[in-house]
Amino acid sequence: MIQTRGLTKHFKDVRAVDGIDLTVAPGELVALLGPNGAGKSTTLRMLTTLIPPTSGTAEVAGYDVVRHQREVRLRIGYIGQGNGAGHSQRGRDELISQGRAYGLSVRDARTRAGSLIDSLGLAEVADRRVSTLSGGQRRRLDIAMGLIHAPELLFLDEPSTGLDPQNRANLQEHILSLRAEHDTTIVLTTHYLDEADSMAERVIVIDHGRIIADDSPARLKAEHVGDRITLGFDAELDAAGAAATLAPLAPQRRGNRLVVTTQDAPRRVPGILDDLRAAGHPAAEVEVTRPTLDDVFLVLTGRSLREGGAAETRELVEV
Amino acid sequence: MTTLISDTGTVFSRELRPVLRDPFTIIFSMVQPLVFLALFTPLLPGRDALQWFVPGIIVMSCLFASSMTGSNLLFEIQTGSHERMLVTPLRRPALLIGRALKEIVPMVAQAALIVAVCVPFGFRFDVLGALAGLLILATFCVGLGAFSYTLALAAKNQEWVFWTVQQTLLFPLLLLAGVLLPIDDGPGWLRALARGNPLSYVVDAERSLFNGEIWTTATLGGLIAAVAVAALGVWAGVRAMRRSD
Numbered sequence A: 001m002i003q004t005r006g007l008t009k010h011f012k013d014v015r016a017v018d019g020i021d022l023t024v025a026p027g028e029l030v031a032l033l034g035p036n037g038a039g040k041s042t043t044l045r046m047l048t049t050l051i052p053p054t055s056g057t058a059e060v061a062g063y064d065v066v067r068h069q070r071e072v073r074l075r076i077g078y079i080g081q082g083n084g085a086g087h088s089q090r091g092r093d094e095l096i097s098q099g100r101a102y103g104l105s106v107r108d109a110r111t112r113a114g115s116l117i118d119s120l121g122l123a124e125v126a127d128r129r130v131s132t133l134s135g136g137q138r139r140r141l142d143i144a145m146g147l148i149h150a151p152e153l154l155f156l157d158e159p160s161t162g163l164d165p166q167n168r169a170n171l172q173e174h175i176l177s178l179r180a181e182h183d184t185t186i187v188l189t190t191h192y193l194d195e196a197d198s199m200a201e202r203v204i205v206i207d208h209g210r211i212i213a214d215d216s217p218a219r220l221k222a223e224h225v226g227d228r229i230t231l232g233f234d235a236e237l238d239a240a241g242a243a244a245t246l247a248p249l250a251p252q253r254r255g256n257r258l259v260v261t262t263q264d265a266p267r268r269v270p271g272i273l274d275d276l277r278a279a280g281h282p283a284a285e286v287e288v289t290r291p292t293l294d295d296v297f298l299v300l301t302g303r304s305l306r307e308g309g310a311a312e313t314r315e316l317v318e319v
Numbered sequence B: 001m002t003t004l005i006s007d008t009g010t011v012f013s014r015e016l017r018p019v020l021r022d023p024f025t026i027i028f029s030m031v032q033p034l035v036f037l038a039l040f041t042p043l044l045p046g047r048d049a050l051q052w053f054v055p056g057i058i059v060m061s062c063l064f065a066s067s068m069t070g071s072n073l074l075f076e077i078q079t080g081s082h083e084r085m086l087v088t089p090l091r092r093p094a095l096l097i098g099r100a101l102k103e104i105v106p107m108v109a110q111a112a113l114i115v116a117v118c119v120p121f122g123f124r125f126d127v128l129g130a131l132a133g134l135l136i137l138a139t140f141c142v143g144l145g146a147f148s149y150t151l152a153l154a155a156k157n158q159e160w161v162f163w164t165v166q167q168t169l170l171f172p173l174l175l176l177a178g179v180l181l182p183i184d185d186g187p188g189w190l191r192a193l194a195r196g197n198p199l200s201y202v203v204d205a206e207r208s209l210f211n212g213e214i215w216t217t218a219t220l221g222g223l224i225a226a227v228a229v230a231a232l233g234v235w236a237g238v239r240a241m242r243r244s245d
């Protein structure tokens, strides 16, 4: 569905996108995850024919994004970072003219607009001026606009930014149901870790215009970070003894605590506890921490993805 | 399937819809040139003042309107709806022409109003000639609208640039075409500049067409100037859309 080779975009001396090789198969749901300025939007804008690449190639829905722009445009839907619906327009009018732009007849466009308005819960506001809608309503209207022609491939740029948690959950549900019901291939960008984590089977981590990791959230975490088992002991002496017992797991000791980094921690904990008891250094408490995608990002870049993540960075690095 | 014409219709009707839903602003702007006409015409010498002035006023209001094409666009560039439209398969020239027509079509209605108001005061015109004149004018204004669109794309991050350039170019263009005052008695350099102004040919054509002189070199000159400006404007606009980031 998407295939890029060395896709690159420079704005003057900014390397916004720096040689991206990306393949997305039909039916995949892929999240591009990265901090602000990583090059996510620029990548999407090249894939949707909005801007020409500085170098490299991209084929989208079977067509080259530079040479066959029209063919690409006919097959994709795009929900950008801004508001697709004009503020002086009414939602239903915008949906109908969007349908007309994709070649639907007036009647089909009207029917389709009506059913999208219903399914996205916009019935009460569809005939009001867009400027009077709330952020969440506007975002849903944008989604409806992107879906008017039932595209086989849908791009969403930060679809849930600026929404409250309730609206964000609704939106995610909609996106997932699109996928389930119509087999739409979906590429979305986000800087929300939980969103990438819970929605996508495939997360592509982007930093400074490059892909630095590309896998399922579970495998990214297992491969780059692993689970953390923190064992607490009543005395430092026990902790030291336990460290010797668990030497093959390379534990790190701090006072009367041991930290073991491993995969599949919940399954290993019982065995570890048994070994420790048998060796005469029973653990007094145990905690299993599973990594987040932020931990993955941190390991890969030394920076945290969270807003104001500097303090957190230091703390995590120490462990 | 869509065509350039149906695409243009899609863009045009999208643009016009908010105006039709809230027609007061447009009604107000239609009355403006009548006020202008009422205050200006008595100052002009000779009994044929209306004959000379009415076509000029029609050109002027069309020009003002179509040069505003880019100003609505500026807002839509900021909010994101322009980007959304660029991703649709709408043909690029349709985006330009549809938007320009939205400014022009109400002005054609306004021209009819101006003419209707002036007839009781002795304005005489030829129906066929006037229709041909409006068609030429509309063509010219599509080009001007496309340039305005191009300007908006170029100035998208600094709105004041759009307004400065628009204002700076529009008035010399009008004055050098002899819309408000005759050029013929001006100094040589002024007349030379006027000859280089495509709008001069359009204005001359309008005056002779409204008078019923249809098959003249003035008509031909106006037509060529209008088509050339339209073609150049659309070309520049499409190019700007492709290059804009």
Ligand SMILES: Nc1ncnc2c1ncn2[C@@H]1O[C@H](COP(=O)(O)OP(=O)(O)O)[C@@H](O)[C@H]1O
Pocket (backbone or CB within 6 Å): A011, A014, A015, A016, A017, A034, A035, A036, A037, A038, A039, A040, A041, A042, A043, B245
């Ligand atoms: N039109 C543009 N002109 C100049 N620089 C740009 C433009 N668009 C993006 N950039 C720069 O390119 C980099 C990547 O931006 P972007 O793709 O928007 O990142 P993201 O969407 O991941 O936040 C940033 O440094 C940004 O400032």
Ligand SMILES: [Mg+2]
Pocket (backbone or CB within 6 Å): A037, A040, A041, A042, A081, A157, A158
């Ligand atoms: Mg972005």
